[in-house]
Amino acid sequence: MSAASCLMTEDQFLCSICLDVFTDPVATSCGHNFCKTCITQHWDNNVQYQCPNCKEVFNTRPELRVNTFISEMAAQFRQSAQQKDSSSSSEQQAAKPGEVPCDVCTGTKLKALKSCLVCLDSYCETHLEPHLTRSGLKRHQLINPVENLEGRMCTKHDKLLELFCKTDQMCVCMLCSISDHKNHDVVPLKEEYEGKKAELGKTEAEIQQMIQKRRLKIQEFKHTVELSEEDADREISDGVQVFTALKESVERSQSELIDTIKEKQRKTEKQAEGFIKELEQEISELKKRSTEVEQLSHSEDHLHLLQSFRNLNTAPPTKDWSGVRVGPPSYEGTVVRAVNQLEETLSKQMKKLLTEAELKRVQKSAVDVTLDPDTAYPYLILSDDGKQVKLGDVKKHLPDNPERFNCLVSVLAKQSFSSGTFYYEVQVKEKTKWTLGVVRESINRKGSITATPQNGYWTIMLRNENEYVARDDPQVRLSLNCQPEKVGLFVDYEEGLVSFHDVDAAALIYSFTGCCFTEKLFPFFSPCYNYSGKNSAPLIISPVNHTE
Template sequence: MAAANCLPSEDQFLCSICLDVFTDPVTTSCGHNFCKNCITEHWNTNDQYLCPMCNKVFDTKPELEVNTSLSEMVAQFRQSAQQKASSSSSEQQVSKPGEVPCDVCTGTKLKALKSCLVCLVSYCETHLEPHLTTSGLKRHQLIDPVENLEGRMCTKHDKPLELFCKTDQTCVCMLCSVLDHNMHDVVPLKEEYEGKKVELGKTEAEIQQMIQKRRLKVQEIKHSVDLSEEDADREIAEGVQVFTSLKESVERGLNELINTIKEKQKTTEKQAEAFIKELKQEISELMKRSTEVEQLSRSEDHLHLLQSVQSLNIQQPPPTKDWTEVSIRPSSYEGTVEKAVVQLEETLSKEMKKLLPESELKRVQQYAVDVTLDPDTASHQLILSDDGKQVNHGDVDPGKDEKGLSGNKERFSLIECVLGKQSFSSGRFYFEVQVKGKTEWDLGVARESINRNELITLSPEDGYWTILLRNGNEYYAAAKPSVLLSLKSPPQKVGVFVDYEEGLVSFYDVDAAALIYSFTGCSFTEKLFPFFCPDCNDGGRNSAPLIISPVRVN
């Protein structure tokens, strides 16, 4: 029994014909073991009865009996092998989709641990063991499990693809490098692999940067959608407010029209009722006299009739009104509706003027930006506050030395102007400037490429979109030709709004919530900068500064 527990190796239980574990093992007289079916088939297909192992020839076909002892050992070996395989299978992982399965496993495929480039087979841990223990198999080249092992072999020479031809940019085997690519630049796969790894690393970094940029663009687009949604909600709310007010005005106008017509109708009805009442009274008196006359005319008493006629003057009718010229003329409603519509139009116009400018200003104020003055662009005659929010003219003599500042291409050298630090090349932006106390000023936006070292003409054609004040009460839109603006009152604070994509520059009287002027249909292709010109001090009459004010949405 002790000998039975020390099981021989698997090789001792392999049939030399089928190379598998014995099934019904038999032993020939020469001492060699075979599966009963294997040796029988072998002899049936050959002219001689010889042993496949030692080639001993038998004169007659031997009678074969199953070797009972060997059969028991084979059965014990099979059971032990199955237990070992079952235990190993439980420890190993079953192949999942995307993983390389073992090519040897039957039934449930286990995950391959290695692939052999010689056998072109992938093995799980159990079936890999011969490659780790058998001397002949140890020389085989094992790699991490891969699919399509045939694709790793040279189709021409049936050798592993171990080299890379840089000349032809293809993988080759050792024979290829000697025969077909002997004059080419051939390097080991690992060397080319390392180089490609570096290149792939750079490519991956570039792709990650592209991904990041696109993620940022997604966020930007989402933010734009959110802003658009906010704009839409705000416009809807303002629209509801405006149209509700207009609807109420229309309803009031309709009610007033109906009441006016009804009042006229009531007056007509009252007049008619008074006439009818008076007519009915006269009819009653006349009917009474008619009855008296009729009764008297039937009297047979001569004396009584004559006396009654004389005493009562009965032949004369009772006093009545002359109704010949009396009539009820229907009330005239002609022009009533037209008059009401005209009045409604006036009311709606007032409501529109009251509601829409304020609503529009609130809308553009949502795009307020923080603007500060750029001292590097300011004319040497200007004085800027430390916080960059105020600018006024310093009353410097233009003929004096400009301290070498005129050579600066960024600085205005011949006019009293300054730009904002902030530039805009897309979207919408809005800022407000206090102009209180000034008699002259220019405000707006300018494109980046304007020439700041020459006398300028303020116009869109020259890169300026501005409005200006002259002589204390004359307001202009700086175009070609200039547009004289008619304002109800001088603005104390001016709002500047730009929609870059729409090509729109608008100016607002902030306190009056009124639109001053709009440049429309503009084509912007460069950065735009806020533009400020406080103009000359004018002996103190125009000394007040231009002040960039914080935007407060009411």
Template sequence: MSAASCLLTEDQFLCSICLDVFTDPVSTPCGHNFCRKCITTHWETSTLCQCPNCNKVFNIKPDLLVNTFISEMATRYRQSAQQEASSSSSEQQVSKPGEVSCDVCTGTKLKALKSCLVCLASYCHTHLEPHLKMSGLKRHHLIDPVENLESRMCEKHDKLLELFCKNDQMCVCMLCSVTDHRTHDVVPLKEEYEGKKAELGKTEADIQQMIQKRRLKIEEIKQSVELSDKNADREMAEGVQVFSALKERVERSQAQLIHTLKEKQSETQKQAEGFIKELQQEISELEKRSSEVEQLSRSEDHLHLLQNFTSLNAAPPTKDWTGVRVHPPSYEGTVVRAVKQLEETLREQMKNLISQVELRRLQQYEVDVTLDPDTANPRLILSDDGKQVYHSDLKKDLPDNPERFSIYCDVLAKQSFSSGRFYYEVQVKGKTEWGFGVAKESINRKDQITLSPQDGYWTICLRNENDYQACADQPVRLCLQSGPEKVGVFVDYEKGLVSFYDVDAAALIYSFTGCSFTEKLYPYFSPCNNKSGTNSAPLIISSVRHTE
């Protein structure tokens, strides 16, 4: 394109009537340019012969002369635009089924980028340019491409639907607002659009919130299923273990019963065999004597018979078998006694197995407990990891803060609990005196202390090596078959339960029930006086050893 044409703006190549590049451009006497066909048609359909741009009226229809300069420039511009359109159309997307196509494209229809609510047409990238560059077209309302733009026109008045009647909840045109809807609450579409869009935003937010709640509920249900599976697997494993142990006990009792019966049977057989053997020996001796007697009785020699009669007449030594009997052992009641014995054994074994299962279940509530040095009596020594404590004769110089026990050799844990369940274990091996459990936050730490629930303590203790006590309001003597080396402490805050277990024996030592907890609970420990070294072993907070 020549340098001169480059000085012209794109608007100067467009007819203001058809809004397209000039075709056979002509000039009016007032100096404005139009397509010959456009201006001719305009004058033929108009009562006045006037310029569409400046509205100058011509009394006599002027002769229209071809503007050769504009014609040449328009031709060059059209060629350049066609080249650009050809290059651009190769980059643009061809309209696919279901997509809005350009209304101006001839031949291959390109995908529309925008629809104009004024022109009621949709445009591809190339044909949209006039709306983006021409000042008159820039004021048109462009939207994302839509089909059936005619549906945006009022069927009754053939005007654009640009208002909304709130009473009838419908879109109307300007004429509708002053006729059929003149008494109604009518607002611009944009105003109603903004309101409805805000409602949709709120609805969408509510829906998303509902979706999120349901997703969380799905996760909750999945977690419940996982927990159910985990609990079921644990119960099945424990059930297999318990019933396998009981089955082994039954099989052992059965084997023992059969062994006992066979032993009695064998003893009877051995006794009978002994008697028979002895009898057979006597029979053999008697048969031998009978033969000798018979032989002598047949002798015709008087002297021989008389000489041997005396020695033969003496009876051989034999046993008096009159009172000898083989008494079959009484098997009656053996099975009944064995079953009763098995029942007692199983009852005791089931009790132990149930205790083991129960203890393992409680051990799942294990918490990490460490000693709080700010509460420790100055004569107590705490390990660096806060897991061990023992009494020392040397009193440390420590600040007497409100949390510290001043008189007794006690210490609390750093951790407190005001809900739920928790469990921890304490090793007492090698100690001759100790005490521990839980205590409420408001306990007295400075004066004389009574270890009782009434004063905020739920503990058990050992006094004088074998004197085990539950420190209730009235102390309870505990009869233990053997002293525990490790004690488990379990607390259920809501149920008001504090239980102590012999870990190695998996046996319940004592439970405080029906407690009413209203404030924080702290694990409590007292290693007691070292008794000149006889009680120097520490109390140790040990980690739980989980067994399968």
């Protein structure tokens, strides 16, 4: 019998009413088996006596007797199933807090794998088996385990909520759709589910996009903080350098003041010491004469006294000290003069340090600039790399396009700037005339041109070898301590600033301030005329070597 039970399937030992292994199995005349208690209660609750499986109706209530053979087989199967359940339970996990437990398990509740919308129960792996194998149960709708399955039933009609009323935006059962929600726009739950799921997908995409934008903004803020920290560190370093230099100047001036005062004191001491030494020498001579005079006065030798008297009667030659004075040195005005000199030194040094710091700052905005041959005056010669320009002797046959200068000995850069800051450097060494600056895009490039800010030109120039001029309105003569060999040009578009710097001397040459820029700005270069080769050196756009 044991061998036979192994060949039988689980469905053959399950009561179709309680869905559990037979207990006291009985058979109806139609040949179907049920638990005695299950079929008895079924017939007690129904008017007709019929088979729950095949629906065969019996005229009289059948007399039921336990089928001992099936009972023994069921007992064996139950024992085997219990061993299997015990083994399976050890492998399956018990339901944890927050997880849906199996409604069939007794004792330790295992974690449910599925919930049945027809049975309104949740099942673990073992108790889910009938829904996966029995044909009648396979038609039941299984979903991922959920609690409160009763909430999926219509409270009014006790039917499954399987429809959605779009009119009232609520879930309804089949009876609701033909009563309270009659003539409403009612669709199957799955249809509404797909629509809402699509909306959720769109919402999720929008949320993810918002998240991404905020992450990018966070990165932007972090990058700003990093740049701020770097700038702060550089400013602190520059500030420490400036104040250290100023402190050293103050200490040096203090030391010089003390040395000056001490030197005056030393001179006074030296003079006094010289006089004192001379006086002590005279005192020594006078004491010696006094001793000789005293000895002669006590002499009893008449002849010796008379012969020596002439030499000892007079005092030895000495200096007249009545008009000699050692006055204390005058320190009046020493500190004032030292402070005034220090102030002048600090002023020069601060100006130099600040201009150096400013040059270092603007050099951080360095950009790569190359010359644009389409704008070049026909006599100009440009290097292949677009970094040098000088005036040639032969006019080139070039198209007179709108961008080209036809009278002004000039050329623009290819690069333009309409925001932010930019900086570049130009070597002007060995040139006797030149013009540098920036111009707006819409400047007049044909015929005679007046290069002023009103006409879109912000430039400075060297003319007549040592005469520097800012082409402002009116023009400004510039007084420079030395001739610059390399000129740095810095522009802050939003600030409206164009400044020119002597790179080697780290000195500011001139600044156009309060400018109003509304167009693209182009770097402007004019090597000017050669004047019999005297001004033949080229203008050279140089790489920026950051000032240390």
